[in-house]
Amino acid sequence: MKINNQYGIPNDTVITIAGTVGVGKSTMTNALADALGFRTSFEKVDGNPYLDNFYKDFERWSFHLQVYFLAERFKEQKRIFEYGGGFVQDRSIYEDTGIFAKMHQEKGTMSEIDYQTYKNLFDAMVMTPYFPHPDLLIYLEGSFDDVLERLRSRGRKMEQDTPIEYWREMYNRYEEWINNFNTCPVMRININDYDLFENGDSIEPILERVGKFVQASRNYIKA
Ligand SMILES: Nc1ncnc2c1ncn2[C@@H]1O[C@H](COP(=O)(O)OP(=O)(O)O)[C@@H](O)[C@H]1O
Numbered sequence: 654m655k656i657n658n659q660y661g662i663p664n665d666t667v668i669t670i671a672g673t674v675g676v677g678k679s680t681m682t683n684a685l686a687d688a689l690g691f692r693t694s695f696e697k698v699d700g701n702p703y704l705d706n707f708y709k710d711f712e713r714w715s716f717h718l719q720v721y722f723l724a725e726r727f728k729e730q731k732r733i734f735e736y737g738g739g740f741v742q743d744r745s746i747y748e749d750t751g752i753f754a755k756m757h758q759e760k761g762t763m764s765e766i767d768y769q770t771y772k773n774l775f776d777a778m779v780m781t782p783y784f785p786h787p788d789l790l791i792y793l794e795g796s797f798d799d800v801l802e803r804l805r806s807r808g809r810k811m812e813q814d815t816p817i818e819y820w821r822e823m824y825n826r827y828e829e830w831i832n833n834f835n836t837c838p839v840m841r842i843n844i845n846d847y848d849l850f851e852n853g854d855s856i857e858p859i860l861e862r863v864g865k866f867v868q869a870s871r872n873y874i875k876a
């Protein structure tokens with residue numbers, strides 16, 4: 654096991670960043686990958702052939718979008734595996750089903766049949782012993798108002814045009830989801846506890862915590 658950093662984080666570690674839309678996952682992904690010399694895996698928003706249409710008509714496009722995201726994330730998973738790890742990933746695959754697909758099914762914007770088809774596919778591809786889970790899921794959390802402010806400041810039109818209730822519903826679901834998530838180790842970070850723009854050094858304590866988490870979970874697996 655090779656380690657090229659002072660935090661004791663092995664070079665083959667896979668870290669995934671989870672959290673609601675706009676909370677700061679992409680920014681954190683870049684900061685951690687830069688600090689560790691890791692590769693990044695981003696979800697593509699530009700060039701996503703369904704996303705714009707989805708926001709205009711959930712019922713029509715939710716199944717298509719979920720299948721698209723699943724295929725994209727699975728391809729990324731394969732790439733991560735082929736490189737032998739050393740990645741920071743923007744959004745976990747678990748949020749697709751645990752948050753998005755479930756929410757649309759329960760709100761009636763994805764039919765029960767479509768949801769079951771999607772869920773069967775997801776379980777067959779992901780929830781199997783052959784699918785490598787990340788070493789650590791970093792969950793970013795903050796107040797709803799702070800997240801909304803970030804969403805506004807980012808200014809993606811399709812998200813701005815979506816009613817605030819959508820983001821509130823998602824925010825509440827995220828809190829419940831993370832409290833019950835146990836597929837891989839979780840480290841929670843409050844977005845008020847660091848500032849990657851004004852104080853680049855605030856990544857340091859995060860890296861130290863990541864090192865401790867990864868070592869503890871690898872020792873646990875070995876024992
Ligand atoms: N630590 C931070 N402090 C202040 N603003 C941030 C921070 N991280 C992200 N942002 C801003 O919040 C918005 C959403 O961040 P982003 O990383 O794109 O979120 P996500 O990937 O979770 O959707 C962007 O405008 C980004 O510049």
Ligand SMILES: Nc1ncnc2c1ncn2[C@H]1C[C@H](O)[C@@H](COP(=O)(O)O)O1
Pocket residue numbers: 672673674675678679696698704718719722744748749750753754812
């Ligand atoms: N699985 C998904 N279903 C619906 N919408 C999704 C899914 N994954 C991501 N999205 C949307 C939400 C945002 O508008 C963009 C990008 O997400 P972000 O949290 O900003 O990285 O895609």
